Amino acid sequence: MxxxxxxxxxxxxxxxxxxxxxxxxxxxxxxxxxxxxxxxxxxxxxxxxxxxxxxxxxxxxxxxxxxxxxxxxxxxxxxxxxxxxxxxxxxxxxxQRSVEEIFAMLWQVAALVGCAQQGERLLEAMRARHAAMRAEIQRRLQQGARRPRVYFEEWDDPPITAIRWVSELIELAGGQDIFPERAREPLGKDRVLPDPQEVVRRAPDLIIGSWCGKKFRPERVAARPGWQDVPAVRDGQLHEIKSADILQPGPAALTDGVAQLHRLILAWMDGPGRAAEGQRPREGGDA
CATH class of the missing domain: 3.40.50.1980 (Nitrogenase molybdenum iron protein domain)
Structure with missing residues (x-):
């Protein structure tokens, strides 16, 4: 009410x-x-x-x-x-920095304006969609698929890796953030990559750019020295998610942002991921 x-x-x-x-x-x-x-x-x-x-x-x-x-x-x-x-x-x-903290913030705002029950219904609908994504990924893992390794770039100069809620949404959507240890750092300066070649060493299957306030330029990323052999670059798996859809810690990230991540990950599993199944060890684990 x-x-x-x-x-x-x-x-x-x-x-x-x-x-x-x-x-x-x-x-x-x-x-x-x-x-x-x-x-x-x-x-x-x-x-x-x-x-x-x-x-x-x-x-x-x-x-x-x-x-x-x-x-x-x-x-x-x-x-x-x-x-x-x-x-x-x-x-x-x-x-709020984590997915659960975003849910908590949204509930608090709803309660402050006298809409606690309505807010709960909307939040439960979001959680139900997340559960469906996890179930779909679990089904594919049981069929032999593997999770793609994902490099998420929040800024390009200098390169800044995914903040915590984005890292968690990558995992929820079916991927593996290649810099989970950096995602725990709340400040952007602490997520700056001192050596961009670390991306090469961690060999992401997907590169997702969300340069806050400007258009992602995949051709510039692909042209970085030494990045030509990165699986994501080799297979043309460089994609953009608009910052408004993923980098604001609110409804957008929990709905449109994670849905776009999920679609990209499923498409990879059906494309380059399927082609690579016989070339790399398969990975399981909980969704």
Whole structure:
């Protein structure tokens, strides 16, 4: 049951994921300001004033909107949060980094706006789709398929590897992140590859680019020195997932982002992966 009288009525969202979630909950009327980087849902850019970037915000404009709550994300927005708190605004800054933390954040936001039960139904539907993906991968593994090794690149210069929730979604979708140890590092600077040749040594079957804010250029990746013999480059398995679909820790990553990962992995299993079955050891394990 939804209680429209509960919770904040005038919300500013400093990042996209809470905006998208409030629209999915049918609570977009509560939103009075959004991030300038918001692209999901598309109508939000047409309907709501843009009052922040990621590292900066128009504090005076936010205050003029008379918000009774502001939602932010990560320690990188701590200074924005502090300025608003000093001005008397209630601020919640989430710091979700894992898939389970994303689920927890979404539930909390739903509860704050009186939509806990509706939020739970939407989240359970997402979990059901994830379970179906795991079951499909398990079925294929039992039939002799193997998981592709995946290199996910969040930025190209310098190369930055997958953040934790992306790494976990790769595993959920049926792949193996080749840099799982780096995914545990919350800061981008700690996921920078000091030696890009490490990608060559780890020999990914799939390369997926999601260069935040700009188009992925597979031909540039393929032309990197020494990368010509990487299986993904040799087989033409370089793909893009838009950053809005995978690099915002909210509904998009749990729905469209993981679905795209899953499709790419299944296509690889049906293509280059099938051709290579007799050439490399098969790998099992839980989905």
């Amino acid at each position: 939804t209680r429209p009288d509960l919770g904040p009525q005038r919300i500013v969202c400093l990042t996209e994921e809470t905006t998208e979630w409030l629209y999915l909950l049918g609570q977009q009327h509560r939103i009075v300001g959004i991030s300038g980087y918001t692209v999901r849902p598309r109508q939000a850019r047409q309907e709501k004033p843009r009052v922040s970037a990621f590292l900066s915000a128009k504090i005076d404009q936010i205050l003029a909107l008379r918000p009774d709550h502001v939602f932010g994300f990560s320690d990188l927005q701590a200074d924005i949060a502090a300025a608003l708190i000093r001005a008397g605004v209630a601020v919640t800054v989430f710091n």
